[in-house]
Every structure is written in C-alpha cells, then in structure tokens.
Amino acid sequence: MIRFESVSKRFLDGDVERTVLRRYSFEVSDGTTVSLVGPSGSGKTTVLNLIAGLDVADSGDVLVELNGVTLSLKGMSSAARARYRRQSIGYIFQFFNLIPTLTVAENVRLPLELTGRRDLEAEALSRLDALGLAGREDSFPEQLSGGEQQRVAIARALAHRPAIILADEPTGNLDAENAGRVVDLLCEQAAAAGATLVLATHSEFVAGHAHQRLDLQR
C-alpha cells in the first residue's frame, strides 16, 4: 500500500519558489494499477520520485507498507532509502532505461546482482521471451528499436520481483501501435507478478488501462 499524507513539494526555480504539490493525499492498494494523469509540469514525475524515495516531501509524508511493515520515507536515511529502492522498486523511464555498455540479458540481471537474488535469473530471463525478445539477449541496447528497449526495461524493472513498479511516460516516444503493445505487456506482467504499478502519463489511452486514476492539476 502506498499512501500520500498531505504531501507538499516545492522547488526553487532560480530565486522563485514553485509549489508543485500542495497537501496532496491519496492511497493506492497493493497489486493495483494506478494511472497518474496531468498536463506537463503538473508533478507526475515528482510523485513517482517521492514514491521511489529519490525525492523527499517538504511536509506531509509518504508511507509505504511492505509485507505488513509500514515505512515512512520521510524518516529514512538516504542509505535506507537506497536499500528500499533496490529491493522494492522497479523504475521505468521514458528513455535511457538501459545501461548502454551492458547487453540485454546483462541489463536484466543487474537488479538481481544488486539484490543478491541470483535464484531469480531463470525467471527473469524467461520473461524476455514473454516480451517477444527471444534471441536478443546478447544485443546491446543501441542495437534495439525504441519499443524493444522499453520492453527490455519492463523485464529489468520486474526482474527482482519488486513490490512497486513506477513507470514515467513509458510510451512517450513510441508510435501508437508500439505504445499499445508496451502498455499491455507492462500491465499484464505487473499483474502477473502481483506488483503495484504506478503509471505516469498524459495519454488518456494509457490511463485507460488502469484500475484507478489520479489527476494532477498545474
């Protein structure tokens, strides 16, 4: 379960302070797919970063319940947040999701090495087949198309069985056909793994795949 308790987040833009989130609250239950919708600059990425512990709320708190334990992200040290991220988060960005100097298979294995879960290797690599990437294991990211790269990113984000998957415009630079395929696969795989999926998007089509919808205003 992810819960925002009247979270505020401000950024300094030069000398001007900009409030992106003002006393924002919501709750997402485990295993659901949530879409985060709003125009550019409304704070979608900010919300994802707060969930991932990459950013910390200025006031209010982000609470994450994992295996019956509730973590208050605000109270955690940066090292503890890094550990939490490593174990429980799979993050998919709009682009540059893969490490260019590692092959497809190596990119997928990387989170397993970081979490020490080598036992999940077979499962993670077999997911590549399910994502239609059979035979591309030894390719380097630059040899793949944009859609293929995003599908590898899904495999990578799911590899270590994280409880939460965060996807920030995962289809932003794909054509409609590819975008549909990637979102379908993402939702399908997340549901199969029982993970909570938070999908930031400004596309109504993508938002339509979710169980729950959160709207953000500028």
Place this chain on the structure above:
Amino acid sequence: MSLLLRAVLRQLVAERWTTVSVVVGITLAVLSIVAVHLLAEAVKSQLDRSSPGSALGLSHMLHRGALHENDYFELRARWRVGSLASVEALVPILEGRVTARRDAKALPRRLPIRVVGLDPLALPGASRSAIPSLDGDRSWLTGSAGWISAGSDLVVGESLELPNIDGPVVIIAEVEIRSTFDDPVLLVDIGTAQRILDRPGELTRIGVLRRIEERAWMRVAERLFPGLGARRYVTDAPWKVSGYQVEVLQDNGQRLFSGAVLFNLSALSLLSVVVAGFLIHQSAVNSIRQRERVFDRLRALGIDERRLVLQVVFEGLIVALIGSVFGLVLGWWIAGWLGQLALGETASSLLDGAEGTAIAWAAGKALVFGPLVGCGSMWVAYRSVFGGVRKRRDGLLVGCLMMLGGGVSFSATGVAGAFLAIAAAALAAALLVGPALVFWAQAPRGMATLVGLLNRRNLAHRSADVRVALGGLVIALATAIGMSLMVSNFRVAFEAMLDQRLSADAYVESRVGFTEAELAELRSIVGPDSTIRVERREDGWMRAAGAGRLGASFIYDAGDVDALRRYGFPGPLPAGGILLNEPGARRHGITPGDLVEVSGSHGTLELTVVDIFRDYGASSPRVVVAPETGAALFGTTAPRAVAIAGLDSEHSTALYRFAERNEWRTRSDADVRSLALAVFDRTFRLSDALVMLAVAVAVVGLFNALVAVRLRRAHEFRLLHSMGFSVGEFLRLNLWHAGMLGVHAVLVALPLGLGIGWLLCGVLNPRAFGWSIPFSVSAEALLVPAALGLAGALLAGALPGLRTIIRGDYLDA
C-alpha cells in the same frame, strides 16, 4: 563581434568547471615557465658574482714572478693594438696584509686586514656599478676612503689608521667580495695601496675580463630557453698570454654544469606547457562534441566555418589569457620560493634585484606561450571533431618511431636529435594510450560481477573522452620516472667521481708554483703522518687521427697507483699510455686503444689512450700522463698544487697559517665535496618540483575529462540511482574508473619512463655536455611516480564524483 564575444563568454560560464580547470592548467604551466625564467636569470647573476674574481667581475688573473706597473702599461698597449682577443677590461691589482688600528671604542683595537688596491675605473662597467658610491663619493681617489668586504667586523663609517699614510681611511660602503681568507678585505685605489704596503710602482697581478663570443640570436635563444647555450662553455683552447701565467677565475666547468641544470629545468617547464596543451585539447574536444548539434544548427543557419572556428579559438584565447596572467603573477611569487629550494637563502635577494628586462621577458613568454597553446589546442580540437584527424594517427605513429630511431642512431643529429627522439617516444606513447586502453579493457577475463563488467566496458566505451588527458598524464609520469632515474644515476656517478677525485684532506695551490724549498718546508709542517702528493698541471694540445688540434690540460701526478685510482684506473699506467677525460674523448670520437698526438712546450709525443675517465663539469679535454711523459712534454716545471692526506687538526691549523703567509690558496676536499653534493641536491629538488607541477597539470586534465565522462553517463547514473545505488557505491564506481585509468597510465608510463631515463643518461647528456651517465634502474625512481600517478588519478576521480553526489546531477539529466 560583440555577439561572438557574448556567445563565447556565455559558453565559458555555462561550462564553468571546464573553464576553471583549463585556467588552472594554464596557470600552472605558465607559472613554471615564468619561475624557471626568473630563476635562470638569478642563477646566472649568482654565477657571475660567485667566481673568485667576484664583485670585480673578472674572468682571469695574470701572474708573473715580479710585476711592475710598466708591465701593466705594456699589456694595455698590446691590448690597444688588438693582440688580446675578446678582452674587455684590464685591471692592475696589488694585494698585501697590514694591521689596522681602529677607533678607541672598537674592539679588537688592532685588526689584521688584507688590503686590495686596484683601479676601480678600469673595471668593466657592470662591476663598477656593483661598488657602492664609486661615482658619487670621490674621496677614495685621494686615499681617504675605501670599501670593506661584506660580513666582516668592520662597519661602514668607521675610520681606520693604516701604516705609511697620514690621514685615516674611512669605510664608505660594503662590497660583496668572496675571499679565500677570513680576514676583512679593504678595497682601495691602487696608488693608496702602494703607499700603505710601501710597494711603490709594484703590482701583484693583473685582472682580466674576457668574454666568450656570443651571437645575438644565441642570446635570444638563451632567453627563450635558458641553458640552451650551455655548450658554448666547452672551450677549444686554454687562453694563453705570452710572458704570464693565466689563472682562470670564472670556472667554465661550473657554468657548463649550471647550464646543464638550467637546460633540464627549461625542458621541464616546457613539459608543463605540453601537458597543459593536452588538457585544453581534451576539454575542447569534449566541449565541442557536447555542442556538435549546436554547431550543425549554426551551419544550417548559414554561419560559415571560419566564424565557428573563430568562436572556438576565441574561447581558447580568453581562457588562456586569464590563465597566463594568473600564471605570471603566481610564477613571480613562487619563483622566490623555488629559488630558496634550489639556491638557498640568496635566491630571494637575487630575485628582488631582477632587472626589468628579465621581468619583461618572463611576461612576454607567459603572454605568448599561454595563448599560443590555448588557441592552438582549441583549433586542433575543432579540426579533430569535424575534420577527421584520426585517420592520420598511423602515419603520425610511424613518423614518431622514425624520429626516435633516427635521433638515437645518428649522433650527428646532436642535442636536437636527442630531444626530438624523447619527444617522439612520448608522443607515440600518448597516441597509443587510447587504443591500448580499449584493448586492455576488452581483453577476455574470467567471471566478473555485472557491475565490474559495466565498469570495464565503460573504460573502453568512454575512452575517447579521456584518451588525450590520459596521454598528458602518461607523458608527465614518464618524465617523472625518466628524470628521477637520470637524477639518481647521475648522483651516484657524481658522488663516486667526487669520492675518487677529492680524497685529500687539504689542497694547497700556488699561482706561480712551489719551489723545492717551499715543498720541503710544507713537508716539515704537515708532520710525518701526512702524505703529500704533488700535482703538476700544464696546458698543452692534443690531436686525434683525422681531427684538428685542441687545447688540453695535462695532469701528471706522482704516477703511482694511488694517484691513478683517483681517475678510476686500477693501475699503474703502461708505458706510452695516457688517460683521457670523457668530454675530451667525445669531442674527438676517441675510444680506448686509439693513438693521439699530444704536445707541450717542450715536445710532441704519440701516445695510446688506455682508459677514459668520467669528468662531470669538465668542459675541455684533460689528460692524465705519467710524470716522465709530463717532463718530456713540458720540461721541468714547478708544481702548482699539492694534496695532503692524513692531516690531523693540529697540523692543519699550522698548514693553513703557513699557506696564508705565502698567499697560497687552500681548500678542504671534504668541504668541496659536501658543497658540490649540496648544490646538486638542491638543484634537482627544483626539477622535482617542476615535474610535480607537470603531473598536477595532467591530473587537472584528467579531472576535467572525468567531469565530461560523468556528464555523458548521467542517464546511466540516474538509472543506477533509481535501482538503489547508494552514495558509497557511486563513489566506488567513480574511483574505480579513475583508478583504472591511473593504473593504465602508469603501465604505459613505466616503459616510456625507462626509455626516457635511458635516453637522458646515454644520449642527451653525452651530446649536450660531453658526459654520459651509467644507467641502472632503481625501484624508488619507478615506484614514487607510479604511486603519485595513481593517487592523482584517484583524486581526479573522487572530486567530480563527490560533486555529482552532492549536487545529485544524475537526477536532473
């Protein structure tokens, strides 16, 4: 133009880290040029002052048994008709000892002093101005005033009562005179001295200033590259004046030696400039590649290539000018400190007194070298990004290897060839460092973690961002290794030579030669436990087959095994055999076994060179012959030096007193030895400091390159961050990358450094100065620069790494 300027300035501000590090690099490089220039000037003026002729600025003394004023006038007449080539001044000198009576209050009341009379107006101009109030206060002309040597008990303003003259002599100022005696020296007009010493019309010697011919372009070259003209101190013939014994005051050997040192320092200061060029080039390449799209857009807008190049070169100019001005100021400031390191306390006063021209030259060099390197490397960088320079690498490499081979194998290429060979080796290594890095990083290895694999692949993947900076680091480290190999080997050989040569306790010289009676008296004074070795030295000539006649000095000692061991010869000398010093042998191309023709005032002989001895600091041929040979060449001559061994302190006091009474020069070999070693160590501490500067410039360059790498890896870092990479892991990642680059640089620098060390010892030194240095490898000379390089690389990696983490840059990307 104003738009161009604005664009350039914005660019420099936007990339401020790069800008700052380029400025730092240029500052350090210019600093070392300026400091070396000012120091070279200081060293030269110190040398001019420290010769025994000293403040008088004289180069030779002429002696003969009894000397009268008329001899002086006769010599002046010869000079006027041009028979004394390159003589600039002739000064009559009378010297003697008297006891002076001081004021009632001063203690001690009676003081033995040495009176030196001369004609100050006959001195060369530079020395005239070194004597205070010479032209202002003319009371010295009437015999009522004189100067005192600095550092004595007597003070300015004090008046002395001296024998044979009426009024007191007032001390009007102090002069810097190096005296071999402890007594104060009173400098007065020659007429006054003749009256005080009661020796009317008499002289003890005639001082001479003789200049080595120097062409105008040579003077400019020497200013541009101090030490370049050191070879001019290699003289062909000893100067002879018929009817006189010639004593050489300005020791050309010492000048050659310090010229050699300055030459090294100049080369090292240029090294910093070269490394700074690498730094600028790397940051320019990285910054231009970052802006590649911007340049494409500008071209699409119809802006022509010339204007784009102009913008880039202009950036280089501005940064280089800022760096040069900083470097000039810091160099001026630091020269004093470096000077202390090299010259001792005298340095700061020497630098304070630096003349306007020296400062102007230093400023000129700073403001030319810095911008030249800045604009040049920017231009080359632009061309290499947009012009495809890379294709020429193989050709460049072949050229380097040819230059290396040619410079080493053909000794006719001389110093320039040796220098180019070293530069070619360094450039070749710098060109190879990038491909070698890729090869090394991609070499198959056993199981690795993915993070390890990622690191290793990045080494190859990002090699273009760092290879030039890495080349700079390799050159700086290799020079550090080569220099420290050269210095450590040089020191060992130099010390061994001093041990052989300076084994006596005391060394006594007579300008006119010892009589048999004086030698007998000397023997009785030093006691039965001491051994006296009589040294005979004469000037003659030698000629090797097919070569011209060259002046040489001949040494013929007792001829026993002990005397020969001083020249590293185990032997007795076989009949008809001689020893020749290395500078002499090199200039004639002589090897052991060759026949040479030697001639002296009494005859000519054909003799065999049986061995060649090392003679650091010697500028001309020196020949060791058996006493019989010496007699055959020069007839019977009075020995002019004796070396005494086994002297105890009681006898040595007696000896010094006796020598002083006879106006003989004495010195302790042990003192000379330790002084020579101290000077050696101090000087090379300076070269260490300069090498450190070059390494520092290289580390700044690597830092700069790593900042660029970090910028390019920002996406990757953001990803890793989202995957739970912690601060410590990022730091480790950065350190690993930098550390591996350091290891790689060290691995390439080690063989290159060994090669440079060998070239310096075996090729450059023999060609430049006529002496070789035996080459052996010491662990310290390799390990210290290696450790330094690694530490520098880690530092360069840690700084941008920390910055990334503190500012969280990987999130903004």
